[in-house]
Amino acid sequence: MRGVAILGSTGSIGRTALDVLRRQRDHFRVVALTAGRNRDALAAQAAEWRPGFVGLAQPGLNGGWPTGPDVLVEAATRPDADIVVNAVVGAAGLEATLAALHAGKRVALANKETLVMAGDLVRQAACAGGGEIVPVDSEHSAVLQCVTGRDSGMDRLILTCSGGPFREWPAARVLQATVEEALRHPTWSMGQKITVDSATLANKALELIEAHHLFRLPYDALEVVIHPQSIVHAFVEFCDGSVIAQLGFPSMELPILYALTHPGRLPDAGVRRFDPVAAGPLTFEPPRSDVFRALGAGIAAGRAGGTAPAVFNAANEVAVAAFLDRAIPFGRISDVIDAVLAAHAPAPATSLEVVQEADRWARVRAREHVRSSW
Numbered sequence: 001m002r003g004v005a006i007l008g009s010t011g012s013i014g015r016t017a018l019d020v021l022r023r024q025r026d027h028f029r030v031v032a033l034t035a036g037r038n039r040d041a042l043a044a045q046a047a048e049w050r051p052g053f054v055g056l057a058q059p060g061l062n063g064g065w066p067t068g069p070d071v072l073v074e075a076a077t078r079p080d081a082d083i084v085v086n087a088v089v090g091a092a093g094l095e096a097t098l099a100a101l102h103a104g105k106r107v108a109l110a111n112k113e114t115l116v117m118a119g120d121l122v123r124q125a126a127c128a129g130g131g132e133i134v135p136v137d138s139e140h141s142a143v144l145q146c147v148t149g150r151d152s153g154m155d156r157l158i159l160t161c162s163g164g165p166f167r168e169w170p171a172a173r174v175l176q177a178t179v180e181e182a183l184r185h186p187t188w189s190m191g192q193k194i195t196v197d198s199a200t201l202a203n204k205a206l207e208l209i210e211a212h213h214l215f216r217l218p219y220d221a222l223e224v225v226i227h228p229q230s231i232v233h234a235f236v237e238f239c240d241g242s243v244i245a246q247l248g249f250p251s252m253e254l255p256i257l258y259a260l261t262h263p264g265r266l267p268d269a270g271v272r273r274f275d276p277v278a279a280g281p282l283t284f285e286p287p288r289s290d291v292f293r294a295l296g297a298g299i300a301a302g303r304a305g306g307t308a309p310a311v312f313n314a315a316n317e318v319a320v321a322a323f324l325d326r327a328i329p330f331g332r333i334s335d336v337i338d339a340v341l342a343a344h345a346p347a348p349a350t351s352l353e354v355v356q357e358a359d360r361w362a363r364v365r366a367r368e369h370v371r372s373s374w
């Protein structure tokens with residue numbers, strides 16, 4: 001019986017993790033749940049799972065539980081938690097990941113922003129505390145599943161990308177896309193922020209940076225290919241040219257379960273079994289980098305290193321929130337990111353304080369650019 005703490009239990013990944021755990025009650029028990037502000041959903045989950053700790057990150061939302069941003073670290077470092085599922089969206093998840101790794105936990109990481117902002121610090125925290133990161137993102141889970149149990153090193157990774165809802169739209173139409181159009185993802189059902197990131201392709205830039213840190217590969221060895229069916233999740237090329245891929249119908253249940261059981265596996269009757277005929281033709285095409293500029297901007301930030309990826313992430317978070325608030329059009333998201341990155345001189349990301357300061361700076365600059373769009 002391994003204890004599982006779920007940070008962000010009311011979100012898309014958090015709720016799917018609980019669906020997975022409901023079928024694995026002989027192997028795991030839920031010891032902590034946290035949410036941002038959704039008190040009612042959290043109360044229903046707490047009544048079902050009766051964990052030892054329940055917390056709301058939004059200060060002052062009294063549900064009879066501890067509140068405030070510290071609840072994440074508290075849940076992530078509990079002695080009865082062996083695995084911490086970090087399903088928080090955005091930069092808010094960073095400190096809890098670091099604290100869990102320092103405390104020797106396995107972190108089942110959906111919160112990719114953690115690695116984008118502070119990949120080197122995350123690695124140091126894992127070394128210092130004996131913790132480990134196991135990715136939840138389907139592409140990175142696919143890579144891990146392809147390499148686990150194999151001795152030879154990877155030469156190249158190709159991460160697949162659905163292309164989002166605007167994959168085939170004319171460039172001028174993409175610039176004017178509405179919130180409703182951006183939230184209509186063709187293959188995945190996810191939270192709002194990552195759904196917009198998938199429409200701009202910023203999500204794939206975040207994932208390349210995540211892959212760079214997780215698998216210790218240079219950016220020249222990381223590629224993206226558009227695969228509208230979302231059946232192949234990643235390709236791994238080995239030194240002799242052999243390529244191994246991981247496939248499955250699009251669902252986060254398998255990557256979440258694998259992050260709990262890696263390097264082993266558990267049977268799961270709830271996962272839709274693969275059927276190549278039902279999957280239909282599988283197609284691949286290059287990304288339209290001229291239209292979806294956030295992809296190139298994020299990769300450039302990753303290559304620049306230091307504080308640049310944290311700045312990319314923060315500018316993107318502010319711009320996406322402004323788009324969802326209908327304060328800027330879809331086409332301005334990339335402009336805000338470009339403007340903030342252009343004004344930033346990257347510094348080595350030597351401490352959490354340096355990363356947080358870069359994050360704060362980028363948010364202020366991004367908000368100025370958003371205001372100037374009104």
Ligand SMILES: NC(=O)c1ccc[n+]([C@@H]2O[C@H](COP(=O)([O-])OP(=O)(O)OC[C@H]3O[C@@H](n4cnc5c(N)ncnc54)[C@H](OP(=O)(O)O)[C@@H]3O)[C@@H](O)[C@H]2O)c1
Pocket residue numbers: 007008009010011012013014034035036037038039057058072086087088089090092110111112113136137138188189190191192193194252
């Ligand atoms: N959804 C997917 O299929 C998917 C796939 C791969 C990776 N991911 C990654 O997984 C993470 C979560 O994505 P999601 O789609 O599940 O997002 P989501 O549906 O928006 O859920 C986010 C969760 O985080 C909580 N939260 C929000 N702001 C918070 C804060 N400041 N402090 C503490 N908790 C906060 C939310 O609480 P309330 O709802 O109570 O406010 C909710 O429980 C993201 O990093 C995303 O990129 C998601």
